[in-house]
Amino acid sequence: MPVTGAEPPAEQPLPKGGAAKISATDLSFHYGSFKALHGISMEIYANKVTAFIGPSGCGKSTFLRTLNRMHETVRGARVEGTILLDGENIFEQEVSNLRRRVGMVFQRSNPFPKSIFDNVAYGLRINGMVRNRTELRDRVEQSLRRAALWDEVKEKLNQSAYGLSGGQQQRLCIARGLAVNPEVLLLDEPCSALDPIATAKIEDLIFQLKDSCTIVIVTHSMQQAARVADFTGFFLLGRLIEFDSTTVIFKNPAKKETEDYVTGRFG
């Protein structure tokens, strides 16, 4: 039974997906006087992949960015409502610590102008997560392996990250995010600038990663959501129209808007 953000979440049971890693309650978002999100309530389940779909400007990326409070870097952004991470309100936590636990990969790959090694080591170094050089090397290798990039870069760890292809750069950014062992990884249209082969690699990666962390992905591609996600939320004009298992959303949606969108009849 799907639930919509506009109605009180307590009245209808959420789709069952195990333990909730993140739960948002009545979350509204304002850019200055513009209200970008209207009372979003949803649960994101641990060790599952949750996809947000919807047309451009529907608020899916905005919602994603509030999950690790990245919206705070934008002036004039204001949030109402609560988001709980393991039952604790994220807005009352120390923000650096929250972002270490809830990592993020962006639409355009954004490696630092440093070597491949230093890119992955960055989060470990600034958070003081390793005690010595050997441990650092091990963690970097392990992260690159998890991002399925190790074999391609092991010979050139000291070369600039800008020498990599677009797809490799994006996987490097995923490796960089994984290095600090996040519990949740937020992916904001990670494949929108990549070719189909690079996209397939990232999707494989997402599949493997959900054993170790919870993944939330914003995507423009409905096929991608159908391929990788266990749960899918459909956003429209700042509202969460429908949230259910991916199968239900694509095969048997409860709302007409959802059906119109997933079948391509959306105007």
Added chain:
Amino acid sequence: MTGTLLLWRRKTVNFIMLTVTALCTVLAAGVLVFILGYLFIHGAASLNWNFFTKLPTPVGETGGGMANAIVGSVKLLLIAACVGIPIGFLAGVYLAEFGTGTFAFIVRYVTDLLNGVPSIVMGIFAYTIIVLPQKHFSTWAGGLALGVMMIPIAVRSSEEFLRSVPIALREGAVALGASKAKSIFTVVIPAAKNGILTGVMLNIARVSGETAPLLFTSFSNRYWSEGFNQPTASLPVMIYTYAVAPYDDWHQQAWSAGFVLLTLVLGVNIIARTVLARNQHVAR
């Protein structure tokens, strides 16, 4: 019919514009080459080892060099860089990363104003706050005058280069748990360091030729200046003194001093760029 006419027109305009821009480029570069060539021919002619090792000789005696002025210029620029660059750079960081509101507006405005202040006024400033109380000229005073002159360019060039670092990089750092300050020092500044250092080099090059603020701060000295508390000779002031003197061999030495000053600036530039070229990560 109109099609060929349009094409012809477009080609003509293209040709004219290309010619004009190329001509202006040649003109711009030509002036530079001319100055450098002239300086090289006149300056290198009377340049010898003595120029770098000997003190100036008294009037009428031939030979001698400007060793004290070369060292003096280096000392002055060292003080200037130590004063101007840290202050300017950190103010630039503030403006680029935290600079919003009235205060930042005022700082930017004042900086631009300071940039327009004639260099001789900077000299008067250093003269008033250092030379007058101390009652003697000194290297400190000259260095400070040059240092204050460096601040506005250091502020604005650092600010510009820091601003040009994409927001995506800052977000990437912050998303990994970096605080804003940490992201600035570990990602933003390193990403902008090439530009910032270029700004520093240009800044040093600019003040290295300043003469007016030195005339009544570091003054001049026919002998070695010990430490930083005595008046000192410097290349620009020597060029000025020697060029207006009525002796031919002094004119020659003025040319040589000009040449050495230029080489000094060029040398600093090349060294800095070589150091920068290592370990560089340039976007493709």
